[in-house]
Structures are given as C-alpha cells and as structure tokens.
Amino acid sequence: xxxxxxxxxxxxxxxxxxxxxxxxxxxxxxxxxxxxxxxxxxxxxxxxxxxxxxxxxxxxxxxxxxxxxxxxxxxxxxxxxxxxxxxxxxxxxxxxxxxxxxxxxxxxxxxxxxxxxxxxxxxxxxxxxxxxxxxxxxxxxxxxxxxxxxxxxxxxxxxxxxxxxxxxxxxxxxxxxxxxxxxxxxxxxxxxxxxxxxxxxxxxxxxxxxxxxxxxxxxxxxxxxxxxxxxxxxxxxxxxxxxxxxxxxxxxxxxxxxxxxxxxxxxxxxxxxxxxxxxxxxxxxxxxxxxxxxxxxxxxxxxxxxxxxxxxxxxxxxxxxxxxxxxxxxxxxxxxxxxxxxxxx
Numbered sequence: 001x002x003x004x005x006x007x008x009x010x011x012x013x014x015x016x017x018x019x020x021x022x023x024x025x026x027x028x029x030x031x032x033x034x035x036x037x038x039x040x041x042x043x044x045x046x047x048x049x050x051x052x053x054x055x056x057x058x059x060x061x062x063x064x065x066x067x068x069x070x071x072x073x074x075x076x077x078x079x080x081x082x083x084x085x086x087x088x089x090x091x092x093x094x095x096x097x098x099x100x101x102x103x104x105x106x107x108x109x110x111x112x113x114x115x116x117x118x119x120x121x122x123x124x125x126x127x128x129x130x131x132x133x134x135x136x137x138x139x140x141x142x143x144x145x146x147x148x149x150x151x152x153x154x155x156x157x158x159x160x161x162x163x164x165x166x167x168x169x170x171x172x173x174x175x176x177x178x179x180x181x182x183x184x185x186x187x188x189x190x191x192x193x194x195x196x197x198x199x200x201x202x203x204x205x206x207x208x209x210x211x212x213x214x215x216x217x218x219x220x221x222x223x224x225x226x227x228x229x230x231x232x233x234x235x236x237x238x239x240x241x242x243x244x245x246x247x248x249x250x251x252x253x254x255x256x257x258x259x260x261x262x263x264x265x266x267x268x269x270x271x272x273x274x275x276x277x278x279x280x281x282x283x284x285x286x287x288x289x290x291x292x293x294x295x296x297x298x299x300x301x302x303x304x305x306x307x308x309x310x311x312x313x314x315x316x317x318x319x320x321x322x323x324x325x326x327x328x329x330x331x332x333x334x335x336x337x338x339x340x341x342x343x344x345x
C-alpha cells in the first residue's frame with residue numbers, strides 16, 4: 001500500500017495539474033473546436049527569476065517562444081522560487097504529458113534527477129550541471145570562452161588597474177566564468193586587481209547598485225556582472241559614475257545602458273533551446289552532456305558598437321588571435337568542474 005507521504009505527493013501533483021489546466025497554461029494544445037489535442041508537442045520552462053530581467057531568464061523565455069514559432073509547440077512557463085517548487089512543477093508537467101521541460105539553471109538538476117524516472121516519456125533538460133539519466137540531461141554552455149575575451153578587454157582598458165566581478169550568488173557556472181574573466185585580465189597584466197562580490201540575490205536591483213558603487217569606491221572602473229535582474233542596478237551605478245564601464249551577460253545587454261556597456265558575454269539561448277527541442281521533436285534525442293561552446297556560436301562576446309572607438313586595432317587583433325586560439329584548441333580558458341552541489345538562485 002502506498003505510504004501517506006506518497007499519496008499526499010500524488011494528490012498535490014494532481015491538484016497542481018488541475019490548477020495549471022484551469023488557468024490555461026497546461027494541458028494539450030487547443031484544436032479549432034476548442035478541444036485538447038493530446039498529440040501536440042508540448043514544451044515547458046521553469047525559470048528561477050522574472051523574464052523581465054533582460055538577461056538569463058529573458059533569454060530562456062525567448063527560447064521558449066522560438067520553439068513555439070518554429071515547431072508549432074504548445075508552450076508553458078512558470079517562475080519558481082524554491083527547490084520544492086522545482087520538483088512540484090516538474091511533476092505537474094510530466095503528469096500532463098509534456099514532451100520537453102527545461103529547468104533553467106544549475107540548481108534544477110537535483111529535482112530533475114528525482115522526477116525524471118517517474119515520467120520516462122518526458123525529457124528534462126537543465127541548463128548547466130552534470131547529472132544525467134535516461135531522460136535527464138544538462139545543457140552546458142562554454143561561457144568561460146567569451147568571459148576570457150571580456151577579461152582581455154577589461155585588462156586592456158582599465159585605467160585604475162582595478163576591475164570587478166559581481167554575481168547574484170556563488171553558482172558554479174558563475175564562479176567559473178569569473179575565473180576565466182580574471183584569467184583574461186591577468187593575461188594582459190598579472191598585477192591588475194580583480195574584486196569579487198556576490199549579492200545573495202538575483203532580483204534586487206538596489207543591492208546590485210549598492211555593491212557596484214562599493215567596488216567603484218575601491219577603484220574598479222570596469223565591472224563584469226552576472227546577476228540577472230539585480231544586475232540592472234549595476235548598470236545604473238556605472239551610469240551614475242564617471243569613467244566606469246560594465247559588461248552585460250547571458251543576453252545581449254548592450255542596449256540596456258549603451259553609453260557605459262563595453263559589450264556583453266552572450267549565450268544565444270533561443271538557438272540552444274531550439275536545437276535541443278528539434279532533437280526531441282524529431283525523436284532523435286539521446287541523453288548526454290550537451291556542451292555548447294564558441295564553435296557552435298551559442299556563446300560569444302558581442303562588443304557594443306556605440307563604444308567601438310574604445311576598441312583599438314591592437315586590442316581587436318588581440319581578441320581575434322585569442323578567439324582563434326580557443327577555436328583551434330590551443331587556448332583553454334580555466335573553468336571549474338561542477339560538482340553535485342545545488343545552490344538556490
């Protein structure tokens with residue numbers, strides 16, 4: 001006989017499924033007569049923060065919309081906050097017969113590993129991580145490669161010989177990209193100081209601004225941020241300060257503050273999401289670590305044309321040389337090998 005805990009969990013999942021369907025965000029795609037089409041290709045996305053952040057979550061949502069437009073998929077999105085929410089929503093989508101579910105972040109892999117075996121017909125993808133199962137796979141971005149290039153730019157442009165990095169929290173992928181950025185800075189000048197701060201939040205723009213101003217007071221004149229919505233405060237701090245520049249991250253954020261944004265370390269999440277979705281849709285997906293680096297053009301440094309005069313011919317030549325060395329395998333920016341530690345966003 002099922003345990004009380006098991007029965008309560010099944011009841012919770014059923015109730016959640018009914019609520020999703022009643023709200024119009026779950027279930028099959030509507031046919032012309034309004035009935036549900038159980039054969040529809042259904043794809044869902046869980047994000048740890050708001051899709052209005054112009055960064056990590058916004059890019060994922062654009063990926064979901066790209067799948068909808070390109071494959072005619074029925075799509076659904078929910079913003080979740082806690083590990084319990086991750087697992088509950090994974091189960092609800094599995095119970096509704098969703099074919100593909102994205103958990104957008106390293107922190108989703110624990111829930112995906114637990115829920116995956118219960119719904120073998122659903123593919124669960126986590127963006128970052130290293131855990132795999134028959135229907136569970138991580139999509140790992142070579143974010144270190146363009147982060148290293150951004151470090152070369154920062155090391156070449158700093159006048160104070162002090163630069164900063166600010167993250168939302170100490171997620172391994174974030175720490176790894178900061179390590180690569182620092183390596184790029186020190187390839188230019190090993191004596192340049194790199195300040196490192198973590199906010200403990202991905203949503204609080206005022207906290208981002210406060211920490212950026214603190215780094216600026218310590219001499220930082222270039223800041224590489226990876227803080228989602230909280231990062232918007234870092235852009236504001238740079239705008240309010242003289243001679244301070246920032247780098248965008250995850251999405252192309254050059255237009256957020258074009259007068260102070262040198263460039264953006266970009267993950268083309270729409271392209272990455274659609275690539276995986278096509279495999280699942282065409283029934284040729286196999287579980288593996290899906291590594292997407294510079295060679296796939298999913299990750300890249302996008303310089304801001306508004307500030308193009310800051311990129312001298314000598315610096316551009318150095319960037320081109322480093323980019324070619326990375327592509328050929330002659331240069332390997334440092335990266336942290338992820339461990340099975342889940343840190344909530």
